[in-house]
Amino acid sequence: MRVYLVNPSHASFGVAVITPRWLFVLAAATPDRWGDPVLCDETLEPFDPAQVAPGDVVGISIHTGNALRGYEVGVLARARGAYVVFGGIHATLYPGEPQTFGGAHSVVRGDGDIIWASVLADCAAGTPQTIYEAGRVAGGAFRPGRWDLLPKNRYMWASVQTVRGCPKHCSFCSVWRTDGQTPRQSSQDVVVEEIVALRRLGFRFIALADDNFYPVSMADLDQAARRRDTARLEELEALRAERFALMERLSRLPDDTVFYTQITMEAAEDPAFLDAMRRARIRGALVGVESVTPEGLKDVYKGFNLAGEALVERLRTFGEHGIHVLGSFIFGLPSDRPHTFDATADLAQRAGVTFAQFVMLTPFPGTLDFERWEREVAGNVAVVNGIPVTRHWLIPQAKRPKVFMPHPVMSAEEIRVRTQAVWDRFYALPRVWERSRAVRSWKARLAFVLISKLYRQMYANTGIATDSARAARSVRIARLIARPCRRLFAGAPMPTLEVPVV
Ligand code: B12
Ligand code: SF4
Numbered sequence: 001m002r003v004y005l006v007n008p009s010h011a012s013f014g015v016a017v018i019t020p021r022w023l024f025v026l027a028a029a030t031p032d033r034w035g036d037p038v039l040c041d042e043t044l045e046p047f048d049p050a051q052v053a054p055g056d057v058v059g060i061s062i063h064t065g066n067a068l069r070g071y072e073v074g075v076l077a078r079a080r081g082a083y084v085v086f087g088g089i090h091a092t093l094y095p096g097e098p099q100t101f102g103g104a105h106s107v108v109r110g111d112g113d114i115i116w117a118s119v120l121a122d123c124a125a126g127t128p129q130t131i132y133e134a135g136r137v138a139g140g141a142f143r144p145g146r147w148d149l150l151p152k153n154r155y156m157w158a159s160v161q162t163v164r165g166c167p168k169h170c171s172f173c174s175v176w177r178t179d180g181q182t183p184r185q186s187s188q189d190v191v192v193e194e195i196v197a198l199r200r201l202g203f204r205f206i207a208l209a210d211d212n213f214y215p216v217s218m219a220d221l222d223q224a225a226r227r228r229d230t231a232r233l234e235e236l237e238a239l240r241a242e243r244f245a246l247m248e249r250l251s252r253l254p255d256d257t258v259f260y261t262q263i264t265m266e267a268a269e270d271p272a273f274l275d276a277m278r279r280a281r282i283r284g285a286l287v288g289v290e291s292v293t294p295e296g297l298k299d300v301y302k303g304f305n306l307a308g309e310a311l312v313e314r315l316r317t318f319g320e321h322g323i324h325v326l327g328s329f330i331f332g333l334p335s336d337r338p339h340t341f342d343a344t345a346d347l348a349q350r351a352g353v354t355f356a357q358f359v360m361l362t363p364f365p366g367t368l369d370f371e372r373w374e375r376e377v378a379g380n381v382a383v384v385n386g387i388p389v390t391r392h393w394l395i396p397q398a399k400r401p402k403v404f405m406p407h408p409v410m411s412a413e414e415i416r417v418r419t420q421a422v423w424d425r426f427y428a429l430p431r432v433w434e435r436s437r438a439v440r441s442w443k444a445r446l447a448f449v450l451i452s453k454l455y456r457q458m459y460a461n462t463g464i465a466t467d468s469a470r471a472a473r474s475v476r477i478a479r480l481i482a483r484p485c486r487r488l489f490a491g492a493p494m495p496t497l498e499v500p501v502v
Helices: 021-028 064-079 089-093 095-101 116-124 187-201 218-226 229-252 263-268 271-279 292-297 309-320 338-350 368-377 390-393 412-426 429-438 441-466 468-489
Strands: 003-007 016-018 038-041 057-062 083-087 108-111 131-135 156-161 205-208 258-263 284-292 325-332 355-359
Touching: 003 021, 003 064, 021 038, 021 057, 021 429, 057 064, 057 116, 064 083, 064 089, 064 284, 064 390, 083 089, 083 116, 089 095, 089 108, 108 116, 156 187, 156 390, 156 468, 187 229, 218 229, 229 271, 263 271, 263 284, 263 309, 271 284, 271 309, 271 441, 284 309, 309 325, 309 338, 325 338, 325 412, 355 412, 368 390, 429 441, 441 468
Parallel strands: 003 038, 003 057, 016 156, 057 083, 083 108, 108 131, 156 205, 205 258, 258 284, 284 325, 325 355
Antiparallel strands: none
C-alpha cells in the first residue's frame, strides 16, 4: 500500500512561495511501515493519477478555494482503485461534500497529526470509516514536518508552526472557530529542531504559519487581574513567558535566518515583545489592519485595533523596532464609502507599511459573516450551473463568480474597481522604489522590487481580477518572476548546523 498526499491547485507555477505545511506534517504522521509517502503539491505541477494503484491511499487537503480541484483529484484517484481520504479546513466544515463530489471513502475533521496512523491502518484492513472526528491536538503533540521529503529548489519559504488558535473572534475569520480560541503552543524543542533541519537544507526564510503570534495581550492580563482570577492570570503569564523563551531560542540560530509571522497590532503595545521579535529575527509580520475607521472595525468585531492617527503610530512602532509590516486591509465593510479607498491608501503610505494587501470582504465558510450572508440571501439565491452561489466553490473555476458580501451603498463591481485602483497606487513602481529604502544594499532593493511585483501579480490580479484573460496573464507573469525570486531567497545549505543548546 502506497500513501500519496496531494495539495490541490488549479494553477501550477513550477515554483511556489511557501511550503504547504500539512503535506510534510501528514508525511511525518505516516508510520514507517507504509514507507515514505509520495507528496504532490499541485501549485508546482499537476497530480498524475496514473501512478496510483488499487489499494493505495490518497490523502487530499482542501481549503475552500481549492476544494473543487481537490474533488477532481479524489474522483480520479478513486477510479484507480485507491482509498480516498480528505482533510483540511474545508473538509472539517463540510464533511459531507467530499463523499458527494470527491469520491471520498473518509473525511478527517480537525487535526491529522495523531489520527492519520489509524486512518491508514483502517484502509489497509479494508475498513475505512466515513468520518474521523480528530478534534484539536494539544500543542505538545504537534508533529514536526518531514522536511527530508521536500523537493529541491522549489520553494522560497518554508513554514513552521509555533501556535494554533486565536482568542479573538473577528467576523470574517474562521480560525477561532475551527482552531479554537485557546492558543495551543508547540513545544519549543520541536520548533527549533525543525528550523535547524530546514536551515541545513538551505532555507533562510521561514514563515511561522501561526494564527496569531501574540496570543496574550496586556488587556487580557488586566482583565484577569481585575477579576482576581489568579488561575487564569497564571495561565496567561505562562503562555506569554513561553513566547519570550521561544524567541530567545530563535535568536541563537544563524544570523542570516529570517522569520515572518502573523500578529495582531496589539503587539506594538509592548516594546519588550517587539525587541524580542527583532532579536529572534522575526523581521516581518502580517498585521490585520482591516479598516482605518472605528466604524469599520466595529463592523468586523475588531474593536481591539486602533483607527486614525493612533493606528498610524501603532503601525510605525513595528517599523521603529525593525519589524516590517504587511498590512492587510479589507474593503467592502458596511460602513465603507467611496472616500474610504483613498483614505486607506493614504494611511497605508503614511504608516510606512512595507507591503500591503487589499482584499474585498468575502464570506468564507465557517465565519459569522458567512452565516449572516447565507441567512440573508436564503430563498433568493442566484444559481450558476445549477449551483447556488452560497456554494460558489462548487462552481467550475471558469464560471465561478467572485462572491463578496453585499454592500448597503456600493455594488460589488464598484468595490472591485476601487480596490484594484488602490493596489495599482500602492504598487506603482515609483512607490515601490521609494519603499525599497527600507532595505540597505542595491541587491536587496532590487529583490524588494521583484518581490513586490510578484506579490502583486500572484495576489491582486489573480485574486480579484474578474476576466479570465487578465488572470491567465497574471499566472504567466508570476511564473516568469517566480524563478529568479526563489534564487534570491535561497541560502547556502548548512549540513553540519547543530541545534543550539538551551
Ligand atoms: C500560513 C497560512 C497561509 C500562508 C501559507 C499558505 C501555504 N502555502 O501553506 C499564506 C499567507 C500564503 C496564506 C494564503 C491564503 N490563505 Co491562509 N492560512 C494560513 C494559516 C495561518 C496556517 C495554515 C497552516 O500551514 N497550518 C499548519 C497546518 C499543519 O495545519 P492545517 O493545514 O490545518 O493541517 C492540519 C489539519 O487541518 C489536518 N489536515 C489538513 N489537511 C489534511 C489532509 C488529510 C488527508 C488529513 C487526514 C488531515 C489534514 O491535519 C493537519 C495537521 O494537524 C491558516 C489558518 C489555519 N489555522 O489553518 C490560514 C487559512 C488556511 N488561510 C485562509 C485563507 C482564506 C487564505 C487566502 C485565500 C487569503 C486570501 N484572502 O487570499 C490565501 C489563499 C492561498 C492559497 N491559494 O492557498 C483561510 C482559509 C479559509 C477557508 N475556509 O478556506 C485560513 C483558515 C485562515 C482564515 N482566516 O480563516 N495562508
Ligand atoms: S485576530 Fe486574526 S486569526 Fe484571530 S480571529 Fe481575528 S482575523 Fe482570525
